Amino acid sequence: MTPSINAEKTASMLQVQETQCPYCSVQCKMKVSEVAAPVTGERRAEYVVEGVPNNASQGRLCVKGMNAHQHALSKERLLHPLIRRNGELVTSSWHEVIQFISERFSHLQESYGADTLGVYGGGSLTNETAYLLGKFARVGLGTRYIDYNGRFCMSAAASAGSKVFGMDRGLTFRLSDIPLARCIVLAGTNIAECQPTLLPYFNEAKENGAFIIVIDPRKTATAGIADLHLQIKPGMDALLADIMMKLIIDAGAVDHQFIGDRTHGFEQLQQELAEMDLVEAAAKCGIELEQIRQAALAYGEADTAMVMTARGVEQQTDGHMAVRHFLNLVLATGNIGKPGCGYGAITGQGNGQGGREHGQKADQLPGYRSIENEQDRAYVASVWGVDPASLPGKGVSAYEMMELVHDQKIRGLFVMGSNPVVSNPNVRLVEEGLRKLDFLVVADMFLSDTARMADVVLPVTAYLENEGTLTNLEGRVLLREQGIPAPGEALHDWDILCRIAVEMGKASYFQFQSAEEIFNELREASRGGVADYYGITYERLRLEKGIYWPCPSVETTGEGLVFAERFAHVDGRASFTAETSPGWNEVSREFPLILTNGRVLPHYLTGVQTHRSPTLEARELENFVELHPTTASRHRIRDGEWVEVQSVYGSFTVRSRVKEHIREDTLFVPMHWGGIQNVNRATRPELDPYCRMPGFKTAAVTIRPLRLV
Incomplete structure (x- = not known):
């Protein structure tokens, strides 16, 4: 998993830098070494990558991390600003494009009001840029409309954690605690492909005697390590959790002292579940009741146990309630x-x-403060040096921004670190909306699907070239140092934001000369909030190699294991949820199958970066649909042929892969391709009423082969 540098290459070493992977939430540390290698009488650079020991991945790397440098060093990198002239994107200067953006943004706001501009961010941006993007929208532009692609990733779990615990943090435990669990429920998460460097923790737990339960409509690589695989019908996760809860109650496996001391609402939950017909409910989930009983008792009777969810549970229109x-x-x-x-x-x-x-996020201020809370607004405004009344109110979610774009209520859009024309549901509406925009600006490393539609494209630095902090899935803040200079005229994304703000007359609020200066303001802005970073400094991060939040002072070490004594609600208690969820069941005679989607090991998000890595691209050149042999036979589909998948919202075209490890009523398609292979051409736009997560994981579809005879 982690190659070493041999002696011959070490002798011709040109440059070595320590960095961390730009991809998944583990944020593995790595060393990238540039070596000189003779090729046909010439010398060219080659790169060797090895893992660096750290508290998350323990020095492991997956295939994506080992090849991340390939996209950063790609010849397809954008090196100069681009501006559209006569229908074509052509090279421009920074002076021209910044001035042009300022003029166009100002003109649109003068004509249609401040909220005619939208800002669309990303979940891979550093903390510094994410923080500054929020400030840029609310102080630099004065618009309420800002959201980001993380809405499609974590919003269900985040809102559920906030509601139940009073705080959202990815893991409430340390990664190093996983081997101590005697039962682990993995619901809708394929760690083996999505976070493969974490898999050894679960293998170690198994060696220690843990019983692992995987809930997934497919037999994934993660399900392959499970002691019990519950092959659920997509859309029924909340109901499955309720069945398990009733079985645990009926078996007397609840902790009454914990419930009495630290929670409220259990009695209402008991009443809600009392009349449940377990046989009928299990049939709706598509799982044998005895299998669910085995899972429930394994979890309920274990001395130590964990539950983990991911997009399979969360990317549904009842994802918040399911969690x-x-x-x-x-x-x-x-x-x-x-x-x-x-x-x-x-x-x-x-x-x-x-x-x-x-x-x-649309409803948020730094430190996980609420933009609708007067005290929160006043505090952040004092840090920013503005009148609280000048801060705009709550905006809308990412997909709802696309609806406003389509309705021309948003006429100018600034996109940074995201590719919304691929990642949003109901892509046809998104494409139509972006074409209606008066002005579209995209900041990216490559000419992404969205950037190709832009009026201005701004080249940004890659992970090897920029400095900043990122927070991994366990709440550990890490510092990623700059390793090499930026190529061409590419700028750090935070620098671009400052230049635009200065040009628009907001210079006094954006006088930053480094990422560290921004982080120091972030520390102050987060101080006293739920996500308190005040005690974290660059100096400490370099010395300690990562610090958990909350960390309210430089004397504290941060909390890796949270809720040991109290929850984050004012009364210190957590809340049970008694409300039921209807689940999803909208298949019909015309659209008899359930479309779900997800990730594959070689690729990341919409593939803008990984498709530029030759090694990763070679592993998966094109998109595909997995379907069961019985389903393939019923629809006269042969393995490996081109097929069309269609819903009421649209259709896409991919190759078929006939596999026995998927349910007969379910199709699975990866999410990493745009164009005619984009699964989101058929996903539905309905949103979770609590967190505004789209229902990516459930759409009623049909499938047919594409052949002449």
Whole structure:
């Protein structure tokens, strides 16, 4: 997993830098070594990558991390600003594009009001840029409309954690606690492909006697390590959690003392579940009741136990409630706040945790403060040196921004670190909306699908070239140092924000000369908030190699294991959830199959970076749909042929892969391709009423082969 540098290459070493992977939420540390290698009489650079010991991945790297440098060093990198002239994107200067952006933004706001501009961020941006993007929207532009692609990743788990515990942090435990658990429930998470460097923790837990339960409609690589695989029908996760909860109650496996001392609402939950027909409910989930009983008792009777969820549970129109119902299991058994126990939302994006803490969400201010809370607004305004009344109010979620774009209520859009034309549901509406924009600005490393539609494209630095902090899935803040100079005229994303703000007359609020200066203001802005970073400094991060939040002072070490004594609500108690969720069941004679989607090992998000890595691209050149042999036979589909998948919202075209490890009623398609292979051409736009998460994981579809005869 981690290659070493041989002696011959070491002798011709040109440069060595320590950095960390730009991809998933583990944020593995690595060393990238440039070596000189003779090729046909010439000398060219080659790169060797090896893992660096750290507290998260322990020095392990996966195939994505080992090849991340390939996209950063790609010849396709954007090196100069681009501006559209006569329908074509052509090279421009920074002076021209910054002035042009300022003029166009100002003109649109003068014509249509401040909220005619939207800002669309990303969950892979550093904490510094995520923080500054929120400030840029609210102080630099004065618009309420800012959100980010993390809305499609963590919003269900984040809102559920906040509601139940009073605080959202990816893991309530340390990664090093996983081997201490005697039962682990992995619901809708394929760690083996999405966070493979974490898999050894689970293997170690198994060696220690842990019983592992995987809930997934496919037999994934993660399900392959499970002692019990519950092959659920997509959309029924909340109901499955309720069945497990009733079985645990009926077996007397609840922790009454914990419930009485540290929670409220259990009696209402008991009443709600009392009349449940277990046989009928299990049939709706598509799982044998005895299998669910085995899972429930294994979890309820274990001395130490964990529940972890990811997008399979969360990316549904009842994702918020589904997570809360799994949290009922955690509370009822008292499996939280002690080693080997807890709940974990397995974050997807590199800075999915930090990216949602400091202000690029529609309803949020730094430190996980609420933009609708007067005290929170007043505090952040004092840090920024503005009148609280000048701060705009709550905006809307990422997809709802696309609806406003389509309705031309948002006429100018600034996109940084995201590719919304691929990642949003109901892509046809998004494409139509972006074409209607009066002005689109995209900051990216490559000419992404969205950047190709832009009026201005701004080249940004890659992970090897920029400095900043990121927060991994366990709430550990890490510092990623700059290793090499930026190529061409590429700028750090925070620098671009400052230049635009200065040009628009807001220079006094954006006088930053380094990422560290921004982080120091972030520390102050987060001080006293739920996500308190005040005690974290660059100096400490360099010395300590990572610090958990909350960390309210430089004398404290941060909290890795949270909720040991109290929850984050004012009364210190957590809340059970008694409300039921109807689940999803909208298949019909015309659209008889359930479309779900997810990730594959070689690729990341919409593939803008990984498709530029030759090694990763070679592993998966094109998109595909997995379907069961019985389903393939019923629809006359042969393995490996081109097929069309269609819903009421649209269709896409991919190759078929006939596999026995998926349910007969389910199709699985990866999410990493755009164009005609984009699964989101058929996903539905309905949103979770609590967190505004789209229902990516459930759409009613049909499938047909594409052949002449």
